[in-house]
Amino acid sequence: MTQTLLVNRSDFADVALVNAELQELAEGFIRLSIGPWALTANNITYMAVGDMIGYWKFFEPMDYGIEMDRSEKQQWGRMPVWGYAEVTESKCTDVPEGTLIYGFFPIAQSFDMKPVKLTPIGFQDGNDHRTELHPVYNGYTFVDKDPSFAAHRKLQPVLRPLFTTSFLIDDFLADENFFGAEQVLLLSASSKTAMGTAYCLKQRGNTKVIGLTSEGNKSFTESTGFYDEVYTYDTITDMNPDIKTSVVDMAGNGKVIGDVYDHFEENIVYNCMVGKSHWDGAPPKTPTLGAPAVMFFAPDRIKQRLKDWGGEIFAKNLAARWLPFCDSARDWLTLEESHDVTDVLKTYKDFLNGDVGPSKGYLFKI
Ligand SMILES: NC(=O)c1ccc[n+]([C@@H]2O[C@H](COP(=O)([O-])OP(=O)(O)OC[C@H]3O[C@@H](n4cnc5c(N)ncnc54)[C@H](OP(=O)(O)O)[C@@H]3O)[C@@H](O)[C@H]2O)c1
Known part of the structure; x- marks a missing residue:
């Protein structure tokens, strides 16, 4: 069994932790153990503008094998988060078991993805329903192949996006x-x-x-x-x-x-x-x-600047500001990490109510 968090799309305080049966991994897919991932106000905004911008479409409950009728499907959604995941099973020769990746995930214990458009530092998730969605959110990075992940590993999910x-x-x-x-x-x-x-x-x-x-x-x-x-x-x-x-x-x-x-x-x-x-x-x-x-x-804007500058200059310009900003976080940010789902639910509700202090960064895994 594997667990995920569902949110009532018309009442964010109404959440449900549900279990689903793990199916046999399909050919060409990888199975991921998700976490640690970060929670900030940005994730709440993904839901607040979920219908307008389409954030609910990335990780629909049905994709998780949860049986629902049409009205339930419209009622429940999964809030996206940024973080790490490790490949625990692979039927894709280019992405072996043990690979650590960074990207956009649902709050869940596991997730199956279909790596396509592989490059030396990452890939896109080719799950059918995602191909129409913005490529920035469909892109995943091989953490050990991208030098920008070498430092500040724990801060990255909190601050990077x-x-x-x-x-x-x-x-x-x-x-x-x-x-x-x-x-x-x-x-x-x-x-x-x-x-x-x-x-x-x-x-x-x-x-x-x-x-x-x-x-x-x-x-x-x-x-x-x-x-x-x-x-x-x-x-x-x-x-x-x-x-x-x-x-x-x-x-x-x-x-x-x-x-x-x-x-x-x-x-x-x-x-x-x-x-x-x-x-x-x-x-x-x-x-x-x-x-x-x-x-x-x-x-x-990323698309525009990648076109104007190319990937290498973009990465260089970003790194010139990113690394010293991370260094500065030592003075104003304290990270809290938990693998307890009760802490996830409490912090999530605190964010909904605006009860989270700005000096904290939260990392979770369920
Ligand atoms: N357009 C984009 O592409 C893009 C990209 C990234 C982020 N964003 C947006 O930038 C905003 C900030 O995100 P963040 O992740 O940086 O936030 P964060 O660090 O988690 O922000 C915490 C701050 O937001 C305010 N706040 C949080 N929850 C609140 C609530 N329920 N009621 C009232 N105030 C609340 C408080 O600030 P104050 O007391 O100072 O108001 C709080 O100190 C989000 O709306 C996010 O979606 C947009």
Whole structure:
């Protein structure tokens, strides 16, 4: 038997741990033991935008051999996570038993994949239903063949998918000359994606970096040193409204972004809509003054930069920021690791309720 976590797609607090019978591994497939994988607010957002962007389609319960009728199939989904997995059985000669891979997985004990488009450092999952989905999420890396995994092995599942986005946002804004802004304002400034972005902007050094966070996370956010100034959602009006500002919105909270527009009005020259860490906040409204929000989808920017730079330069540019950012995490991030499913469920509920401190990183295996 093997276990997986299902989430009610219309009520994320309603979860079920279910067992399924392991079937005989099909020809050309590999069987994986999943973990450790990371949990951050980003995973909750995958569900919050699951219907709009298609995240529910990667790991449908039916693919796991769980018998369900049509309405149950529409009701239950599996939340994707980033992490490691080890090949425990192989009917694919190119990916032998014992291989360690990194990529996008469901929360489950095991998973079967069909490696296709093999390269020296990885492959794509060729499971039929995934071929239509974004290739960035279908790509898996052989951990021992990719030098970027040599250091900070445990930090990678927690920070890597988020920091890649941070790096791309900084690159995008700089490429656009910050849309004429004198400062960049980051919402949900204590989130790891925001901190990575602030770190890259600060390293670049040619714009002011302002953080906006909740009262409880203000002193932590200040202590990182990544921001020039930090304000709270209740003190938006303390900021100087006359400064041309580009916004990077990780919170997706209609009330907060509405207050920001009301304060800066036409001085909002760009609004890069990245996330919805405040997943149950009201949806943002279209502003009457200031530039409207434009969605930022990291996989599309990766595609663009791979085309512009090629894979080697992309990896070199990313590594130049990634490695020192990981080094900095020693000062602001504590990793907690558990193989106990009770801890998974507790931390998952804490994330839903916004009860997780920003200084923690969580790694799990069930
Ligand atoms: N578009 C893309 O391609 C892309 C890629 C990566 C990440 N993202 C998005 O960036 C956002 C941040 O993700 P992350 O993984 O970096 O987050 P994280 O580090 O886990 O963020 C934790 C922070 O988010 C806020 N938060 C979390 N849960 C909350 C809740 N239930 N209610 C209210 N606030 C809550 C709090 O920040 P504050 O107190 O500072 O608000 C908290 O300190 C997510 O929405 C994620 O999807 C988007």
